[in-house]
Amino acid sequence: MSEVLEKAEAAEEEIRHLARVQGELWSELPNDLYIPPDALEVILEAFEGPLDLLLWLIRRNSLNILDINMSALTRQYIEYVEAMQHKRLELAAEYLVMAAMLIEIKSRMLLPRPEKVAEDDGLDPRAELVRRLLEYEQTKLAARGLGELPQAGRDFLTLSIHIPQLAAKRLPQVAPDDLLLAWGAILKRASMTKHHRIGRQELSVREHMSRILKYLREAGRCQFSDLFDPAQGRSSLVVSFLALLELVRERLVDIVQNEPFTPIYAQIHTQIAVAAEHAEPA
Amino acid sequence: MQNPLNLDEVKRVLEAVLLSSGGALTLAELKRVFEVELGNDFLRRALEGLKSDWRGRAVELVLVADGWRFQTRPDVQPYLDRLNPEKPPRYSRAVLETLAVIAYRQPVTRGDVEDIRGVAVNSQIVRALEERGWIEVVGHKEVPGRPALFATTKQFLSDLNLRALSELPPLPELARDLIPQESLEEGAVASSS
Amino acid sequence: MQNPLNLDEVKRVLEAVLLSSGGALTLAELKRVFEVELGNDFLRRALEGLKSDWRGRAVELVLVADGWRFQTRPDVQPYLDRLNPEKPPRYSRAVLETLAVIAYRQPVTRGDVEDIRGVAVNSQIVRALEERGWIEVVGHKEVPGRPALFATTKQFLSDLNLRALSELPPLPELARDLIPQESLEEGAVASSS
Numbered sequence: 001m002s003e004v005l006e007k008a009e010a011a012e013e014e015i016r017h018l019a020r021v022q023g024e025l026w027s028e029l030p031n032d033l034y035i036p037p038d039a040l041e042v043i044l045e046a047f048e049g050p051l052d053l054l055l056w057l058i059r060r061n062s063l064n065i066l067d068i069n070m071s072a073l074t075r076q077y078i079e080y081v082e083a084m085q086h087k088r089l090e091l092a093a094e095y096l097v098m099a100a101m102l103i104e105i106k107s108r109m110l111l112p113r114p115e116k117v118a119e120d121d122g123l124d125p126r127a128e129l130v131r132r133l134l135e136y137e138q139t140k141l142a143a144r145g146l147g148e149l150p151q152a153g154r155d156f157l158t159l160s161i162h163i164p165q166l167a168a169k170r171l172p173q174v175a176p177d178d179l180l181l182a183w184g185a186i187l188k189r190a191s192m193t194k195h196h197r198i199g200r201q202e203l204s205v206r207e208h209m210s211r212i213l214k215y216l217r218e219a220g221r222c223q224f225s226d227l228f229d230p231a232q233g234r235s236s237l238v239v240s241f242l243a244l245l246e247l248v249r250e251r252l253v254d255i256v257q258n259e260p261f262t263p264i265y266a267q268i269h270t271q272i273a274v275a276a277e278h279a280e281p282a
Numbered sequence: 283m284q285n286p287l288n289l290d291e292v293k294r295v296l297e298a299v300l301l302s303s304g305g306a307l308t309l310a311e312l313k314r315v316f317e318v319e320l321g322n323d324f325l326r327r328a329l330e331g332l333k334s335d336w337r338g339r340a341v342e343l344v345l346v347a348d349g350w351r352f353q354t355r356p357d358v359q360p361y362l363d364r365l366n367p368e369k370p371p372r373y374s375r376a377v378l379e380t381l382a383v384i385a386y387r388q389p390v391t392r393g394d395v396e397d398i399r400g401v402a403v404n405s406q407i408v409r410a411l412e413e414r415g416w417i418e419v420v421g422h423k424e425v426p427g428r429p430a431l432f433a434t435t436k437q438f439l440s441d442l443n444l445r446a447l448s449e450l451p452p453l454p455e456l457a458r459d460l461i462p463q464e465s466l467e468e469g470a471v472a473s474s475s
Numbered sequence: 476m477q478n479p480l481n482l483d484e485v486k487r488v489l490e491a492v493l494l495s496s497g498g499a500l501t502l503a504e505l506k507r508v509f510e511v512e513l514g515n516d517f518l519r520r521a522l523e524g525l526k527s528d529w530r531g532r533a534v535e536l537v538l539v540a541d542g543w544r545f546q547t548r549p550d551v552q553p554y555l556d557r558l559n560p561e562k563p564p565r566y567s568r569a570v571l572e573t574l575a576v577i578a579y580r581q582p583v584t585r586g587d588v589e590d591i592r593g594v595a596v597n598s599q600i601v602r603a604l605e606e607r608g609w610i611e612v613v614g615h616k617e618v619p620g621r622p623a624l625f626a627t628t629k630q631f632l633s634d635l636n637l638r639a640l641s642e643l644p645p646l647p648e649l650a651r652d653l654i655p656q657e658s659l660e661e662g663a664v665a666s667s668s
Contacts, residue, residue: 048375049401094401132400138454139398142386143378145451150356152441153370157362157495159341159352160304161534162546163555172566176635179578180644182571186592203579207640210581210626213613251617252582252624269617298533298551299558301494307558315554340491358491361508365492365500 050098051136053080058133065133068126070109074102105129208243212266213252221267224255287318292328293335300332306349306440347439347446380407381416385438386453389420389431408432416441485513485521486528493525499542573600574609578631578643582613582624601625609634 047053057076058065081095108125124130150156212227219226228240244266247253257264299315300307312329313320329350333343340358344351354362363369373381380403383395395403411417416438422428434447444450492508493500505522506513522543526536533551537544547555566574573596576588588596604610609631615621627640637643 048379049399051400098400132398135398136400139379139382139386140375141454142451143375143382146382146385146442147373147378149442149444149451151370152353152443154372155356155359156443157354157359158305159301159354159494160497161302161494162498162544163302163552164546164549172564174566174571174574174635176637176642176644178566178571179575180646182568182575183579183646185568186572186575189593203643203645204639204641206579206581210613213582213624213626217614252614268614294533295551295554298547299554301534301545302547302555303558311558315558317553317557340487341494352494354491354495358488361488361492362495364510365496365504365508 048140050077050095051133052140053077053095054098055133055137055140065137066130068130070102070106070126074099074106077102101129204239205242205246208240209247209252212240212243212247213268216253216266216268221265224264224266227266289324289328289331292316292320292324293332296328296332300343300350300352303351306346306351308349311349344443345445346443347436353443376404377407377410381411381434384411384417384432385434385447385450388433391423391429391431393429414441482517482521482524485509485518486525489518489521489525493536493543493545496544499539499544501542504542569594569597570600570603574604574627577604577610577625578627578640579646581626581640583626584616584622584624586622588625 047056054073054077055065057063057073057080058068061072061076063069063073078099081099084095105125152158215227216222227244228237230237232240244253244255248255251269254267254269255264256267295315296312299312309322309325312325313322329343329345336343336352340355341352342355344353379399380395383398384390387394387398392403392408408417414437415435417432418435419430420433421431423431439446439449488508489505492505502515502518505518506515522536522538529536529545533548534545535548537546569592572592573588576591577583580587580591585596585601601610609628610625611628612623613626614624616624632638632640
């Protein structure tokens with residue numbers, strides 16, 4: 001499209017040039033419609049349509065737009081259109097409609113006009129054409145005005161300076177409900193297993209399991225009674241005890257008592273046989 | 283972070299915000315920047331102050347259709363062009379005339395544009411203007427075919443440095459008033475004025 | 476267009492060019508802006524002058540690896556953030572599910588997580604959660620390979636605004652029982668409400 005625009009642009013430039021260069025010539029021979037053959041195409045491309053061409057003819061011939069000499073205008077217009085038809089047929093449709101309209105107006109002008117205002121209200125046959133020409137000329141000038149307004153990107157730029165990244169990276173936020181939803185998604189996808197039997201009570205058991213493991217990781221082993229804090233209340237004691245039992249059941253923690261009535265110890269589970277077998281460094 | 287309450291500190295923040303925003307900001311958006319609620323008058327005073335602080339520089343603070351923004355002055359454009367030789371194309375007469383009809387007579391259908399210009403409107407022209415964000419369909423005319431009604435956008439005003447349609451250059455006084463239908467008969471009289 | 480030759484005019488142009496460029500500009504690029512050939516020293520003097528003109532403002536001129544640019548100072552960041560409440564990034568489903576399994580089933584090994592989720596767990600996910608300080612290794616399971624046992628941390632509770640794990644939303648009743656697949660769908664629906 002820009003190619004077309006550029007071409008039209010160039011053509012417009014050309015016609016201004018031509019009009020200026022040829023202007024004197026035409027003023028000497030006002031009725032001569034000779035157009036250099038090479039220029040015709042350029043000139044025609046520069047017109048935005050029949051109204052534009054008519055306006056140009058009117059102005060070139062210094063015709064009064066409000067009192068157009070229809071025969072002169074029609075003759076000149078039709079000569080252009082005929083030339084145009086030889087060159088660029090596909091342009092002609094709208095121009096031909098206009099030609100027909102001009103001829104019609106011209107012929108109506110030739111009819112004797114009633115002395116008194118008659119049934120057709122004495123409307124000048126040119127009225128509609130003049131209205132359209134004026135409206136078009138106004139649009140044309142307005143368009144030129146718009147084109148001259150400063151335009152963002154062409155005549156000025158808006159600003160946007162750099163905003164340095166924050167030193168602290170933004171971290172995703174997670175709400176507790178997101179975890180619930182995530183769990184729901186797992187359930188929906190996976191086949192059920194006993195894993196999913198988790199309620200409030202069991203969750204606190206698991207929390208204590210983590211607590212005990214963390215504690216034993218630091219301490220290695222400790223007295224059984226050290227794992228319980230009576231200050232936390234009875235339910236906490238029960239949950240801690242359940243947690244310990246679960247740890248033992250899952251073979252994460254061993255409870256050992258070397259002899260009856262000696263202190264009971266809790267320690268991280270070690271399976272001597274397994275440990276030896278795998279010779280895994282701790 | 284302390285809340286800025288004095289005019290200078292507000293101006294300092296507004297300057298940074300407007301320079302980095304990449305587009306115009308409305309008064310409401312600028313208000314949101316501050317933790318404390320600032321009055322419109324106070325904010326406007328700060329903006330006007332900032333505007334006059336920048337007077338004479340190659341960048342200016344302007345109020346356009348979609349708010350306040352900093353922009354370069356046209357006189358430095360030649361320098362900027364040397365840095366970025368690629369410019370948006372100049373629009374052809376066909377594009378500008380189509381735009382002019384839409385801008386001055388909106389809302390209009392494509393048929394209205396064609397009536398006024400006297401030629402068919404290439405659909406590429408309409409699309410180009412839509413893609414530029416300058417015109418948009420604002421409805422449909424309730425006639426057979428329900429043709430789209432076009433109007434210009436805020437972006438159009440903003441890109442042309444205007445606050446409102448009323449700031450468009452006035453239409454050249456030519457038609458209508460000059461030629462009431464009746465007086466066409468005495469066309470010569472009207473034209474002699 | 477006159478060629479600017481004095482320092483002030485060069486600074487005025489440089490300011491507009493740098494403010495509108497949208498990125499850092501090298502000395503070579505800045506030189507290209509001017510029709511007349513400016514010496515590097517002269518240009519650098521202008522840039523240093525501009526830099527000190529901006530001292531104290533909320534925007535600063537800095538020299539970075541790829542050239543000179545204007546940028547906002549960190550102290551106005553909170554204001555900019557209020558204007559563009561950038562949506563914080565979200566964790567992927569895989570991360571959230573891994574975290575959920577660790578939170579609800581702790582202490583668990585990575586193998587446990589994989590069993591429950593039914594897919595392999597990317598080690599990056601585990602590392603990301605560790606780096607976030609939300610999970611930690613609390614021991615090793617005494618099975619071949621001694622896999623690490625993961626549990627959530629105090630930090631996790633604190634970041635999620637919880638006092639204890641028991642404050643996590645209870646899992647839906649349906650999920651607690653071994654139930655046929657059909658009703659699982661209902662369970663999922665219930666949980667998403």
